[in-house]
Amino acid sequence: MKNFYAIVFMSFFALSCTKEDDKEGNTPDEEIDLTACFTASTDTIALGEALQLTNCSENAVIFSYDFGNNEISNQESPSVTYQQGGSFTITLVVYDDQKHSKTFTKTIFVETPVESYYLFPEIPLGYNGLPIELGIDPLNGNIFYLEKTEDLVNLTISKFYYKELGTNLIPTSNYITDQQFNTENAYVNFLGNGNKNIHFSRTLPELYGSQEITLNNSWALTATLSSATKYLYGYLKEGANSIFFGTQKDNGTYKAVIENRNANGDAFDVQFKTVGSNNAVLTDMIKTSTGYIAFGATFDKNIILPFISNYSPILVFFDTNFTITKTVELSNSVLGTHISEANHLNGAYHLIQLSNGNLATYGNGELNITDSDGNHINTHYFNVDNKIQAMISLGDTFIISTGDGYLRKFDPTGTEIKKLNYKGSFIPEILEINDKLFFVAGYRTKDTILNIGELSVVKTFYGAVDKDLNLISVESIFN
Known part of the structure; x- marks a missing residue:
């Protein structure tokens, strides 16, 4: 009897399921x-x-x-x-x-095409417009940049212009000087007497020097100096005076040099510094609570190929009187196999200190991160397409540009946390304005000219991003 009831129950259950499925016109398996x-x-x-x-x-x-x-x-x-x-x-x-x-x-x-965020100043067909410096005029607060203009059609001598931007972002232009030899770095020292003291790198494979132009408020030339034995890479302001740093030949050897100048631009103290056993240079410098730290290098200067060899980046620590307290070689560098002539030494170099004390150096496509004493933390080498690249500290993070067309953001250990393909190739500096970042960059393009055809050229554009590397309109930096 138990088996009979079980069979009846199972038959009833199967029949009930079939009737329920028929109501829906589908089985559960068919729905799935x-x-x-x-x-x-x-x-x-x-x-x-x-x-x-x-x-x-x-x-x-x-x-x-x-x-x-x-x-x-x-x-x-x-x-x-x-x-x-x-x-x-x-x-x-x-x-x-x-x-x-x-x-x-x-x-x-x-x-959205990145180009839609940018502003493009007019540059004539057949001309390169290459930005090589960017800053803010301390007298009027306007943005300025230095541009190297090259006529690729008539092949005339390249010229330098000082371009200034008001809030309308329309540039005014003033001629400075003709180019002497190769130039990929420049900067402006606004003197206490109101003059502009402008420095340009000036190199050949075997020549290591600079060109210096001083102009008054009316853009009249007041002084010019071209040196084959001295190259000052930058300066720090100390009141009305300026502390320049770089390299200068002394008894046949290029030595690290620190030069103090007054408000008129006159040097009143020149200090040669012995760093290592051979040639040396200081390429950037910052002031700290205990003195100064410089980013530089030691190298061999030869009269035959390679004209530069055994290049080694260094950090040099000074006290408040510019006495060297310590020199640290950045031994993880790969630049010893990449730098072989003086032209390789005339680009942009950067040194920053982050809020946690870590130091970051950037030059010739190589980024090094150390602690506050110079102990190695991280190294990145980006294939060098050009040496006009920027770096800016954001406190506990920082941003650099690289020659492959990217802006890259890093944490204090040198770990990349974000990047933006901004589609440019050259950025001399990045400015922080109203908590936003502004840059003037160069990009490669082509001009089509009647009876000549296509020419590969470099043109200039203005761009802006927020601190998370999101593109924003250029006009918004003033809001």
């Missing part, structure tokens, strides 16, 4: 067979570019797409073009012939 699916031709597209969707749903007969931009489609595999940048979530709802539904979503990103 419906799937929603599509693939996209890419996850990131440019503004105005068509995105192709390919359906991969199963057992669906009706397709309903919502592209996240107020557009819809009932095609099985539609395409869509976005007219606005940003992130968009595409939602697909599919139905089978019994009106059961399934949903699938995918987010894509629409890039």
Whole structure:
């Protein structure tokens, strides 16, 4: 009897299930067979570019797409073009012939061309406009930059211009001087007497020197000096005076040099510093609570190829009287195999100290991070496309530009935390203005000229980002 009741119960249960399934017109297994699916031709597209969707749903007969931009489609595999940048979530709802539904979503990103954020000053066809310095005039608060202009059609001598930007970001231009030899670095010292003292690197493979121009408020030339034995890389302000640092030949050897100048630009104290056993240079310097720290290098200067050898970056620690207390070799450097002539020594060099005390140096494509005593933490080498690159401290983080077209943000240990492909190649400096970052950069492009054809040129543009490397409009830096 027990077996009989069991058989009756199982038969009743099977019959009940069948009747229930028949009411819905489907079995549970058949419902599961419906799937929603599509693939996209890419996850990131440019503004105005068509995105192709390919359906991969199963057992669906009706397709309903919502592209996240107020557009819809009932095609099985539609395409869509976005007219606005940003992130968009595409939602697909599919139905089978019994009106059961399934949903699938995918987010894509629409890039706004970086060029739409930039301003492009007019540069004549066939001309290079290469920015080699950027700063703020302490007298009027305006942004300025130095530009090297090269006529690639008539092949005339390259010229330097001082360009100043007001809040309308329209540049005014003043001629400074013609270029002497190779120049990839420059800076302006605003003298206490109101004059502008402008320094340019001046090198050949075997020549290591600089050009110095002083102009008054009317842009009249008051002094000029071209040296084949001295190259001052920069300065620190000490009241009305300036402390310059660099290298100068002394008894046949280039020695690290510190030169004090007064408000008129006259040198009143020159100190040669013995660093290592051979030639040396100081390329950047910062003031600390206990004295000064300089970023520099030691090297061999030869009269035959290679003209520069055994290049080794260093940190030099000074007390308040500029007495050397310690020299640290950045032994993890790879630059000894990359630097072989004086032209390699005339780019931009940077030294910053972060809020935790760590030091970061950057030059010739190499970034080094040490603790406050110079002990190695991290090293990165970026293939050098050019030596006009920037660095700025943000307190506990910092940003550099690299020759491959990126702005890169790092934490205090030198770990990269974000990067932005800004599509330029040359940035001499980055300025912090109203808690935003402004830069003048060079980018490679082509000019098409009648009867000549295409010319590869470098042009200038103005750009801005926030401190998280998000592009912002240039005009917003003044807001």
